[in-house]
Amino acid sequence: MPVYYVRDGKNLVAVCENFGLDTASSWPKNLLADPKARVEIDGTTASYLSRPATEEEVARNMPRLIEMWPAHDTYVKRSGTRKVFVFAPVDV
Numbered sequence: 001m002p003v004y005y006v007r008d009g010k011n012l013v014a015v016c017e018n019f020g021l022d023t024a025s026s027w028p029k030n031l032l033a034d035p036k037a038r039v040e041i042d043g044t045t046a047s048y049l050s051r052p053a054t055e056e057e058v059a060r061n062m063p064r065l066i067e068m069w070p071a072h073d074t075y076v077k078r079s080g081t082r083k084v085f086v087f088a089p090v091d092v
Contacts, residue, residue, distance in 0.1 A: 003027065004072075005087075006064045012039065012087040013053060013061040015072060028083040037087060048087035058084050 005014040016025050031037065031050045039048050053061070062084070066072045 004065055004069050006061050006068070008057065008061055008086070010089055012048065013057060013065070014085050014087065015062070015065050016083045016085075028085065031085055036090075039087060047090040049090055050085045050087045053084040053086045057086055 003014050003016065005012045007013075016028055032052075035050045037048045037050050038045055062072070
């Protein structure tokens with residue numbers, strides 16, 4: 001499953017509904033176990049620390065994520081769950 005993201009200032013906000021299944025896909029579980037992430041966008045790799053998004057961050061960013069990929073709404077209606085993570089850049 002592709003991971004869709006939007007920028008929220010310097011942060012990235014990514015969402016996963018795992019095709020509407022009741023269980024989360026592996027990447028949110030991995031981030032909860034170890035929040036360090038290396039993210040590559042357009043050939044540029046950077047280090048980030050991840051965390052679950054706040055309700056405010058979800059409300060602010062979900063409209064853009066749904067506009068980008070409308071299936072986000074379909075999947076959350078099936079499962080009732082949504083995993084949204086914020087990735088904050090780590091200065092190296």
